[in-house]
Amino acid sequence: MDLVSAWVAAFLTLAIYSFLYKDNPLYRFAESLFVGLSLGYEIGIVLHRTIIPNLFQKLAADPGRNWYLVIGGVLGIMLYLRYVQRVSFLGRWALAVYMGYFVGVELMQRLHGDVLPQVKDTMLPLLPLSLASVQNLLVLVGVLSVLVYFYFSRPHTGILRPVSRLGIWFIMVCFGASFGYTVMARISLLVGRLTFLVDDWVRPTLAAILG
Amino acid sequence: MSDAQQVGGIDRRWVYLLVAVGALLPVLIPMGLPILTTPAVEALFQRVESFGPQDVLMLSFDYGPSSAPELDPMADAILRHCFTRGVRVVVLALFPLGGPNMAQGSLDRVTGEFSVEEGRDFVYLGYKDGAQAVMRRMAEDISAAFPRDHRGIPLKEIPLMQEVRGYPQIGVAVSLATGILGEYWANLVNAQFGQTVAVGATAVSAPKYYTYLKAGQMIGLLGGLKGAAEYEELLASAYPELRDRARVARRGMDVQSIVHLIIIVFILLGNVFYVLSRSERTRAGGRLGPR
The missing domain is CATH 4.10.860 (DNA Excision Repair, Uvrb; Chain A)
Known part of the structure; x- marks a missing residue:
């Protein structure tokens, strides 16, 4: 990365981190710039890497063979008709097609790729007794107690009360693990920025100044 | 008070x-504090270790700059591992917000260290929108999803891609993922097409991937910077000449x-x-x- 780019990136990094002291115009400038750039980047990449090569170029090259692509293109345009009040209902038609497709794909994918393998993975042998069977029992108790916690059709009284309480403990352990990982993720981002500031900004700048 | x-x-x-x-x-x-490795990372490392020049690894860049500090070191370490062993690599990007740049950046950093040739030792297919649809399409024919590589060269003219038609020719598909894309590799590509899959995930996402790992839907899992550091440690131990290069995550x-x-x-x-x-x-x- 050349030094000018590094200075721009370092300025924006420090502008974002300045929010930790307090909200200020530099932070808001960097934040707005980031949002705008991200949106522009995504529009550009979808236009140049998907819509132009997959729709316009294919239609221009062989319209007779690729005529069906017009359907997708028209449905895509219809999505934006929701902003035109007189024909906004057409936007809902396109959305309905999209939702129908996505639900169909996702339903089978989730059932086949999530529900069945995960259910199968909880059907674990509990005998003969060993360390593995104790772990298997822990998994079984955890799954059942958490399911009971999320069973809301009956009040959690009687036997359901202690089981659902146990489920809360399993959920709390899960939240704790997730929070620990989240802390690690956020510190990793800090590591990335600090490494950049030291290796790509401060050191090259000092090297340039000191020769 | x-x-x-x-x-x-x-x-x-x-x-x-x-x-x-x-x-x-x-x-x-x-400070060089010790890094302890875990079975989830060792499993992927050992799988790549078992590969040779006849094998192909698919590396999907399913993340953007916001996850780069965690996932870039994984990408670099896996690419270095493959090129050191002569394993060929098919690179692609499915994440719109920066995925293509992440892939290109990693290839730029690593390929210069090895005498590898684009088209023969690795291929960069570029970015394609519609992750699930692309994954399904690649099961039938990769060239149907990516007719050309990122340079615009038709896949049928690329020596490596003349051997690799679809998932059956891929030894393991590794997704470096933020968000939900890594899940698709497990619950779609593995579950429906039987492709061996491993995921390098951001630490935020890592807990949910353990369910897939435990259920056998993935062979390996690299969770966040720790996972990247573990892979670097394994790489540095097996190939001491890479110790100074594979150290970004270990330093972190x-x-x-x-x-x-x-x-x-x-x-x-x-x-x-x-x-x-x-x-x-x-x-x-x-x-x-x-x-």
């Missing part, structure tokens, strides 16, 4: 400053260790001061619980 309440009510900016100093020191002065783990210690100390102090101030209020006849 009591002493305990005063200390407990410290301006949070002092905490930020302490974390910043604790994070900066290991960046300036690497020094920071993690210091900052985690600071956070743990503050959590303990926060609880101690909370209990102290609570008991002071109880003695003073005030109500229980936080104010």
Whole structure:
């Protein structure tokens, strides 16, 4: 990365981190710039890497063979008709097609790729007794107690009360693990920025100044 | 206000400053704290170790710059591992917001270190929108999903892609993922097409991937910077000549260790001061619980 780019990136990094002291115009400038750039980047990449090569170029090259692509293109345009009040209902038609497709794909994918393998993975042998069977029992108790916690059709009284309480403990352990990982993720981002500031900004700048 | 309440009510900016100093020191002065490896990372490493020049690894860049500090080191380490062993690599990107740049950046950093040739030793297919649809299409024919590589060269003219038609020719597909894309590799590509899959995930996402790993839907899992550091450690142990190059994540783990210690100390102090101030209020006849 050349030094000018590094200075721009370092300025924006420090502008974002300045929010930790307090909200200020530099932070808001960097934040707005980031949002705008991200949106522009995504529009550009979808236009140049998907819509132009997959729709316009294919239609221009062989319209007779690729005529069906017009359907997708028209449905895509219809999505934006929701902003035109007189024909906004057409936007809902396109959305309905999209939702129908996505639900169909996702339903089978989730059932086949999530529900069945995960259910199968909880059907674990509990005998003969060993360390593995104790772990298997822990998994079984955890799954059942958490399911009971999320069973809301009956009040959690009687036997359901202690089981659902146990489920809360399993959920709390899960939240704790997730929070620990989240802390690690956020510190990793800090590591990335600090490494950049030291290796790509401060050191090259000092090297340039000191020769 | 009591002493305990005063200390407990410290301006949070002092905490930020302490974390910043604790994070900066290991960046300036690497400490080289030990990295312990876990079976989830070892499994992927050993799978690549078992590969030779006849094998192909698919590496999907399913993340953007916001996840780069965690996932870039994984990408670099896996590419170095493959090129060291002569394993050929098919690279693609399915994440729109920066995925193509992440892939190109990693290839630029690593390929210069090895005598590898694009088209023969690795192929970069570029970015394609519609992750699930692309994954399905590649099961039938990769060239149907990616008719040309990122340079615009038709796949049928690329020597490597003349051998690789679809998933059956891929030894393992590794997704470096943020968000939900990594899940698709497990619950779609593995579940429906039987492709061996491994995922390198951001730490935020890592817990959910353990269910897939435990169910056998993935062979390996690299969770966050720790996973990247483990892979680098395994690589450096197996190939000492790579030790100086594969160290980005290991260096970052020094920071993690210091900052985690600071956070743990503050959590303990926060609880101690909370209990102290609570008991002071109880003695003073005030109500229980936080104010």
